[in-house]
Amino acid sequence: MDGRLALELAGTIRHDGSGVADDLDGVEGTAHWLAAAAHLLPEGAAPPVDEELHAQVVTLRGAVRTLFARVVGTARPDPADTRLPPPDREALALLNAAAARQAVVPRLRWEGPDVPTVEFAPGGGCPDTVAALARAAIAFLEGPDRERLRVCTAPRCERYFVQAHGRQQWCGTSCGNRARAARHYRRHAAART
Template identity: 35%
Template sequence: MADLEPLIGEPLALDLVNTRPLGADLLETPERLADWLRLEADRLPEPPPSHLTGGDLAAVHAVREHTASILDALFGGRRPPAAALRGLTDAQTAAPAVRRLDWNGDTVTETPARIGAPGARLAAHLADAAATLLTDPAVRRVKKCGADDCVMLFLPAHPRRQWCSPERCGNRVRVARYYHRHKAAD
């Protein structure tokens, strides 16, 4: 089913939250997580781990749930749960950020990196993406899809955007409206 394909192209943290469409989990297994990571590979600082474990999946799920919980609170005008904020910080701390030093033959260079197990580095990067989104004033513009049966979130580039995807929900809503108008005329 097309609606069970990951929706990508939003800020990485929203893409992660959007892996929970209504009644489904698109990151249900380490293999499904690997598939999603391949779709997002150009947005990751390092290649995804070659072998993902249940523990890696649990760490990513935790980041996703913390991010969703914080966004839900912000949508409701409430204070984000302290446990969710702490959870994102814990994910970042599990793979500390360092400035890796190297020599390029002429001068010392630095490259930002995270140290730790591959799954912890992945969860830390996703927590970083969540922190970037949540601290950006643009987070106030994040919207829920206007389709009744959709829970996807998006950051609209245009203020009149109503749906997570014009091809998915936008088309479905337009077809339903058309059908309803023509059925009522009969």
């Protein structure tokens, strides 16, 4: 499972400079986001979205953001989270329960003279969207990118990102520009007083 999906899910709520932007705002927003993330989901894991699926994805997002905050050492809730995120233990239980919604079966692959490998695939039925999102978060939290997970330090951002180099502090160029502009403004405001 691709860990980028977990970062995408965590990034569906953020400050956009003028307020909180929530890509999962309502059934329509969730459907749009799942369609945009379909290339990261298992085939068939993006069914029509109803109120129940929307609520489950939003709840899972809160759990993922809680666990990401634990990784980066943020004790306070992110101001972008409009609902109080669940405590660590509850977030972990939510994530594991969501991942367990889809059965997994091992499949042996043996192509050519190479050594056979085992892959795990959804067992029976249509892949479960919430389970796929939860499993992506588990793969991310268990994988090597967890050590490089950071929260953006730009004003009003607090998005999660995987640090590409040792000095990276921001999730993107626009946040870096905003942080430098704020720092410049503070220095010049202090010099005038």
